[in-house]
Amino acid sequence: MRHVIIGAGPAGVTAAETLRGADPAGSVTLIEGEGEIPYARMAIPYLLAGKIQETGLRIRPREDHYARLGIDVVHGRVRAVDPAASSVTLEDGRILAYDRLLVATGSRPSLQRIPGIDLPGVHTCWTLADARDLLRKAPPGTRVVQMGAGFVGCIIMQGLVSLRVDLTILVRSGRMVSRMMNPASSAMIRSWCESRGVKIRVETLPESISQEDGHLGVHLPGGEVLPADLYLCLVGVKPAVGFLEGTGVEVGSGIRVDARMATSVPGIFAAGDVAESVDVVTGERSVNAIQPNAVEQGRIAALGMAGRQAASRGTLPFNVLDTLGLKSSSFGAWQGLPGGDSVEVSDPERYRYLKLEFLGDRLVGANAVGRTDHLGALRGLIEGKVRLGPWKERLRRNPALLMEAYLACALKA
Amino acid sequence: MQKSLKMDPNKCTGCLQCEMACAYEHHHTFTISRSRIKVFGFEDEGRKVPYTCTQCDEAWCLHACPVEAIVLDPATGAKKVLEDLCVGCKVCTIACPFGTVNYVAATGKVQKCDLCDGGEPACAGACPTGAITYVDADWTGLDRMRRWAGRTDNNPAAV
Ligand SMILES: Cc1cc2nc3c(=O)[nH]c(=O)nc-3n(C[C@H](O)[C@H](O)[C@H](O)COP(=O)(O)OP(=O)(O)OC[C@H]3O[C@@H](n4cnc5c(N)ncnc54)[C@H](O)[C@@H]3O)c2cc1C
Numbered sequence: 001m002r003h004v005i006i007g008a009g010p011a012g013v014t015a016a017e018t019l020r021g022a023d024p025a026g027s028v029t030l031i032e033g034e035g036e037i038p039y040a041r042m043a044i045p046y047l048l049a050g051k052i053q054e055t056g057l058r059i060r061p062r063e064d065h066y067a068r069l070g071i072d073v074v075h076g077r078v079r080a081v082d083p084a085a086s087s088v089t090l091e092d093g094r095i096l097a098y099d100r101l102l103v104a105t106g107s108r109p110s111l112q113r114i115p116g117i118d119l120p121g122v123h124t125c126w127t128l129a130d131a132r133d134l135l136r137k138a139p140p141g142t143r144v145v146q147m148g149a150g151f152v153g154c155i156i157m158q159g160l161v162s163l164r165v166d167l168t169i170l171v172r173s174g175r176m177v178s179r180m181m182n183p184a185s186s187a188m189i190r191s192w193c194e195s196r197g198v199k200i201r202v203e204t205l206p207e208s209i210s211q212e213d214g215h216l217g218v219h220l221p222g223g224e225v226l227p228a229d230l231y232l233c234l235v236g237v238k239p240a241v242g243f244l245e246g247t248g249v250e251v252g253s254g255i256r257v258d259a260r261m262a263t264s265v266p267g268i269f270a271a272g273d274v275a276e277s278v279d280v281v282t283g284e285r286s287v288n289a290i291q292p293n294a295v296e297q298g299r300i301a302a303l304g305m306a307g308r309q310a311a312s313r314g315t316l317p318f319n320v321l322d323t324l325g326l327k328s329s330s331f332g333a334w335q336g337l338p339g340g341d342s343v344e345v346s347d348p349e350r351y352r353y354l355k356l357e358f359l360g361d362r363l364v365g366a367n368a369v370g371r372t373d374h375l376g377a378l379r380g381l382i383e384g385k386v387r388l389g390p391w392k393e394r395l396r397r398n399p400a401l402l403m404e405a406y407l408a409c410a411l412k413a
Numbered sequence: 414m415q416k417s418l419k420m421d422p423n424k425c426t427g428c429l430q431c432e433m434a435c436a437y438e439h440h441h442t443f444t445i446s447r448s449r450i451k452v453f454g455f456e457d458e459g460r461k462v463p464y465t466c467t468q469c470d471e472a473w474c475l476h477a478c479p480v481e482a483i484v485l486d487p488a489t490g491a492k493k494v495l496e497d498l499c500v501g502c503k504v505c506t507i508a509c510p511f512g513t514v515n516y517v518a519a520t521g522k523v524q525k526c527d528l529c530d531g532g533e534p535a536c537a538g539a540c541p542t543g544a545i546t547y548v549d550a551d552w553t554g555l556d557r558m559r560r561w562a563g564r565t566d567n568n569p570a571a572v
């Protein structure tokens with residue numbers, strides 16, 4: 001069996017390794033699209049912050065890891081997939097035949113459609129090459145205007161602050177990390193960042209960008225112009241699926257997959273940031289763009305490609321963020337579910353917050369700020385759909401008892 | 414055969430010798446907040462429950478790590494954090510559904526039980542009542558957790 005994997009992020013690498021074990025007689029080709037040794041995007045902020053060298057981003061530290069396992073790494077970008085011929089065409093014209101294909105191409109950054117977005121001083125920060133570029137062009141004191149404060153925007157901000165640039169952050173909506181944290185916890189993150197010198201402007205969306213004498217002008221509605229040396233556009237991402245046009249592979253917010261990570265076209269699977277799958281809590285379809293999901297889906301897809309029985313129980317969104325030292329996290333349906341109830345403890349002065357969302361006597365979601373201990377138990381309780389019984393009332397009286405609730409309820413399950 | 418930590422809450426008095434031994438073993442301090450094993454108190458029932466990583470087979474933390482900073486020690490079966498590689502992203506702390514990988518602000522990295530790299534783990538050695546012992550692992554992973562929990566939890570209401 002010839003297995004071809006497009007994309008060498010965590011989903012693709014995990015799938016390749018899993019296939020080596022699950023189908024030792026088959027061939028495994030891993031197409032890497034950026035001319036790099038496979039690396040983890042999510043380590044980029046630590047490179048910006050100077051905490052690690054480039055080698056520290058590698059998904060597997062050893063350079064010869066893939067050769068040793070018999071995984072054939074091909075560098076190149078896929079231009080098209082032909083399901084009728086079971087082949088993949090690269091941009092340089094090379095053609096690779098497959099029996100099973102995995103699409104693990106993740107996302108690519110979307111750009112605002114405004115005049116000036118193609119100027120040389122406009123950047124994004126999604127790839128290692130972007131990060132290198134930024135490190136070169138942003139010495140201390142550089143005036144950076146960053147558009148976007150979602151999860152990736154906030155974590156890049158952390159890196160930029162350690163580069164000691166002069167940073168202004170524009171937020172289109174009223175609040176930061178609006179798709180991860182509820183209004184109360186998001187407000188804490190904003191006030192924390194502002195108190196540490198980051199300029200944040202909410203409900204602000206530039207109309208255009210201009211350039212004069214090598215300097216940028218960021219034009220806001222109403223006529224105000226922000227001077228900048230760099231404009232960093234971090235407004236969101238789209239699934240990287242352009243090469244699938246005409247294949248019949250169904251795409252919604254991402255490539256639609258079933259519990260085995262199979263797409264609508266036989267022989268083609270998808271996993272990770274590029275895939276739209278079922279949320280284990282809400283039952284709704286969505287893209288769960290987090291590292292652990294990419295690894296898990298890569299593993300399940302590979303087992304399916306090798307003809308094994310493996311199915312996902314659904315994916316759980318969860319994330320942890322460090323904004324200039326303030327830790328925040330979110331799990332599952334942190335917005336709450338219809339018919340559910342919640343408990344909240346908030347201490348804005350000390351930047352501590354915890355909100356638990358219930359449906360009946362089960363935990364379905366949570367937001368936390370200013371605490372890191374034993375948070376994994378929230379995943380255990382939510383994903384395990386653990387019945388809390390009398391512990392729900394105890395948690396309502398004191399949400400901080402979540403580890404005790406976990407020990408009492410989950411481990412006896 | 415590999416060994417594993419066995420925790421028997423019915424024998425635990427809450428003396429915290431284990432926490433002190435763990436903090437000392439890894440950080441040369443008796444500051445129990447640095448301990449990787451923790452004794453949880455159940456005030457309503459007057460119970461004490463020592464708890465740490467059981468080195469589960471699923472190894473959620475190890476698989477979640479983006480840069481392979483958590484590895485399997487083939488000799489002991491422990492999943493160990495390699496501090497040199499850890500970037501401090503904390504993904505493992507929320508991926509571990511048992512809540513036993515924790516962030517250490519002082520180092521900017523995470524820590525978890527590593528079974529003290531062979532020999533008898535310090536907590537087991539320090540426990541005066543036999544609530545924590547290091548025994549042959551004749552069961553594995555979650556199963557082990559379940560048996561442990563099933564034996565110890567006397568709260569009948571959570572079904
Ligand atoms: C700055 C940053 C910080 C993050 N922090 C966190 C975090 O703290 N926690 C967390 O859980 N997640 C975090 N994430 C998200 C996490 O990195 C992703 O969820 C994860 O990388 C998804 O893995 P993947 O394998 O699906 O896709 P990717 O890692 O995006 O890999 C996709 C691969 O496909 C390749 N590719 C794309 N198109 C083609 C093509 N046409 N031909 C060939 N190859 C192609 C790409 O080059 C890439 O190698 C962060 C992301 C970023 C950018």
Ligand code: SF4
Nearest residue numbers: 478499500502503505
């Ligand atoms: S905190 Fe360290 S060990 Fe944990 S996932 Fe991140 S890099 Fe890996």
